[in-house]
Amino acid sequence: MADPTYTPPAVWTYDSENGGRFANINRPTAGAREDKDLPEGDNPFQLHSLATPNGVKVTVMLEELLELGHTGAEYDAYTVNIGAGEQFTSGFVGINPNSKIPAMIDKSGDKPFRIFESAAILIHLAEKFGEFLPTDPAARAEALSWVAWQVGTGPFIGGGFGHFYAYAPEKYEYPINRYAMEVKRIFDVADQQLGKTRFLAGDEYTIADIANYPWLAPFTYGAIYNDAKTFLSIDEYKNVGRWVQEISARPAVRRGRIVNKVWGEENEQLPERHSAADFDGKKF
Numbered sequence: 001m002a003d004p005t006y007t008p009p010a011v012w013t014y015d016s017e018n019g020g021r022f023a024n025i026n027r028p029t030a031g032a033r034e035d036k037d038l039p040e041g042d043n044p045f046q047l048h049s050l051a052t053p054n055g056v057k058v059t060v061m062l063e064e065l066l067e068l069g070h071t072g073a074e075y076d077a078y079t080v081n082i083g084a085g086e087q088f089t090s091g092f093v094g095i096n097p098n099s100k101i102p103a104m105i106d107k108s109g110d111k112p113f114r115i116f117e118s119a120a121i122l123i124h125l126a127e128k129f130g131e132f133l134p135t136d137p138a139a140r141a142e143a144l145s146w147v148a149w150q151v152g153t154g155p156f157i158g159g160g161f162g163h164f165y166a167y168a169p170e171k172y173e174y175p176i177n178r179y180a181m182e183v184k185r186i187f188d189v190a191d192q193q194l195g196k197t198r199f200l201a202g203d204e205y206t207i208a209d210i211a212n213y214p215w216l217a218p219f220t221y222g223a224i225y226n227d228a229k230t231f232l233s234i235d236e237y238k239n240v241g242r243w244v245q246e247i248s249a250r251p252a253v254r255r256g257r258i259v260n261k262v263w264g265e266e267n268e269q270l271p272e273r274h275s276a277a278d279f280d281g282k283k284f
């Protein structure tokens with residue numbers, strides 16, 4: 001192992017100049033840094049998010065519900081520019097004390113309430129509309145297990161592999177090896193499961209697929225972390241590839257992927273979404 005070694009001091013101290021890609025926003029403290037309210041629309045759901053994998057889970061879910069005719073799932077989606085620190089406004093911290101997208105307000109009832117953490121949002125919406133989460137106890141347990149699996153594995157993919165392979169100021173062999181191995185193991189888990197079942201939790205498309213798709217699919221397209229698709233030999237995972245192709249063809253998935261997208265081609269971006277008409281003229 002060629003990496004230089006580091007001897008940790010007795011007490012860690014914060015170095016704001018660590019040079020990492022997110023050094024300007026990451027601090028070891030929580031809470032609002034700026035007094036600013038959130039924008040608000042008239043729809044039952046107010047989503048404050050960004051089209052990263054964690055954000056796309058929720059926009060796909062809402063678009064899937066609308067696709068099924070649940071007009072009660074209409075939503076206003078506003079972009080939170082996490083690179084500019086908008087997750088630290090008083091308004092956003094008020095709906096997510098953890099300052100991470102996605103976060104949502106459900107104002108469909110008498111009293112609006114907040115929901116943060118993408119999995120909690122998916123489960124809330126699935127239960128509210130009675131969709132994408134089976135009611136049979138065994139099938140429900142299987143779907144929730146794969147949702148929880150995603151929440152547990154996501155940080156190894158993003159905060160671990162993605163950070164050290166693509167974002168860290170310098171490349172270090174030890175963490176890249178550690179997390180490359182872990183991401184390949186995660187893909188193998190999904191691939192073996194999808195060798196047995198059409199969708200992650202069985203024959204039915206559920207929130208297990210909606211949670212996992214935005215994290216696994218970009219690797220198969222070569223659309224995440226530079227050359228990660230080649231580096232991790234993602235084409236080996238044939239069952240994941242077959243599953244990604246099937247899910248990518250769903251109209252709701254195609255729409256959900258561009259909501260709160262503020263990069264790429266102009267006609268593939270949708271910083272705000274307030275109604276179905278916002279997709280007019282867009283490529284998705």
Ligand SMILES: N[C@@H](CCC(=O)N[C@@H](CS)C(=O)NCC(=O)O)C(=O)O
Pocket residue numbers: 025052053054055082087099100101102116117118119151
């Ligand atoms: N466990 C959270 C993770 C959310 C998360 O990590 N969001 C990232 C973007 S994908 C974020 O907002 N980062 C901003 C920051 O760390 O300051 C969830 O599933 O909702």
